[in-house]
Amino acid sequence: MTIDFAEILLARQRISASVLRTPQREARALSARLGVPVQLKCEHHQTTGSFKLRGATNAVLSLTRAQRDAGVVAASTGNHGRALAHAAAAAGTKAVICMSRLVPDNKVQAIEALGAEIRIVGNSQDDAQVEVDRLASEAGMTPVPPFDHAAVIAGQGTLGLEMLEDAPHTTTVLVPLSGGGLLAGVALALRTLKPAIRIIGVTMENGAAMQASLAAGAPVMVEEVPTLADSLGGGIGLANQYTFSMVRDLVDEVVLVSEVEIAQAMRAAYFEEGEVLEGAAAVGIAALDAGKVTLAGPAVVLLSGKNIDMKLHRRIMAGENPDLAAEARHD
Template identity: 50%
Template sequence: MSHSTHGVTLAELYRARKRITGQVVRSPLVPSAALSRRFDAEVLLKLETCQPTGAFKLRGATNMIAALIERHGREALARGVTTASTGNHGRAVAFAAARLGVPATICLSTLVPSNKIATIEALGATVTRVGASQDQAFEEVARLVDEEGMTLIPPFDDPLIAAGQGTIGLELMEDAPQLDRVFVGLSGGGLLGGIGAAMKAIRPEVQVTGVSLSRGAAMWKSLEAGHPVAVEEAESLGDSLGGGIGLDNRCSFALVDEVMDDHYQVSEAAIAHAMVDMLENEKLLVEGAAAVGLAAIEEHGIDIRGQTVALIVSGNGVSLETLDRARHLVGR
């Protein structure tokens, strides 16, 4: 599949890094002694939890807003920006927009936890709750764009968003050039697609493994079907991986199809165990979506012996209520 299909080239990835430098943290890549012993491998944790917003989404949002200003001038965003999000992208857009003095309206479904809503509002953005799915929230976004002249900052399906997330892949290749495999949560595909595009361009033999929820895995079901399909969303500990990919998907479907080598789905119990494991053994408070790499290795008995493996610890937007649910599933 040609790179022109999705527009995420190595040159665009480096341009993205130049735009976000100084506004986004170069997140640490730290070895996990406990996991390395357990799996007889070199296990590295890419801590996107260290971003100012607590998640990787700040990379893509910052890159896109900066690129729009670069190309069209700041006045192009005078009427504000908008998006629909399961939480982390909304927080990232609100954060980036506030820095630039741009109004932001974030549309969220009723499935989004209240702690994520409060965080977005604290950044000065307007939050609108619409429908019971991300797709329904996007209907309000479309109205704001069409009727009020706002600018859409999509959560994943745009080359600028994917390139921003893909700067993680550039950092991984610089900090661990010997890397054999990376485990990435898979939802809309901007994160996995961007990381995969960067790593495959530099080290084609790197294995890119996607991990989805056991229910509502829109991208995986779409890849199986050969085209974007709609799936029913379900409440999950890994709520950040919920949502559809859009039936008119123009970037991330093709990108993931090109760069992902294999894929696993994980159960709620496996996510819960991984969340508790990360807290107890790594002293990291992470959301379910950030723990799915570990969940996949444990639940599916993936053999990574002798390999250098990176787990993308994508965000820390977890409420105490959700953590309690995870602990209850685990039995402690």
């Protein structure tokens, strides 16, 4: 299954009053190192600190009155839960967010602060999804999946419109990849408006579910393990309807980066660009600085979120070994 480009255009109209059009600017140090212009799409400046607000808002505003009255429920590694809690509160709708024990405490607390009910279930997003399915079946709540949902994908796709409007000569775009909602939506927008553009998904080596699924030719289960890019954790769902096929058909390449490369990119973003990024948001910079992507022309790197525990951020900025990420969750 896929969605139509028209749904992205409609999503932009629907969410325009509820989300920010985030800035896009040149990364001067990175551009100088690579010898080509590189711009940063600063979606980590979004209201809830990540791109997820676009998809969650579009999904909530697309619901019927009966669906909103029933309340919304979702599994999340943190940022989708925060975005859905925010969108639900704005719409006067109850939200229940189900998360695994691997979700950092700072993200759990931020969601609670928005008034959502929290359910901590198991050690993976797949475990949390079991509770979502139960609440939908037994309590009649309305599920709003974090990525494999037409309205969510369309909302994320509005980023692709903005990126090309602000940099029409772009030849390559690098986008963080997890379940694929962000990449699928952005890729559809970009491929429709500029068919020859090069689209690269970037994810971490530890538990790259979409990459494993693409290699297998179908969705597969992957063990969820600790990573600095915790927002990219979780599976894509064995019954995946949209994102697997869209990423497969629209994206040119998927690149994997290591924990060390992610940490180095977070430091580069902070010390060179003055930007605080969570690990998931730094993977595009990591791929470029590690030489895993070669650019022949202007590029845009999507910075997807900033919702990192600042204790962990300080440790990474101080040069601490990133393989201590699992321990850092429990500081």
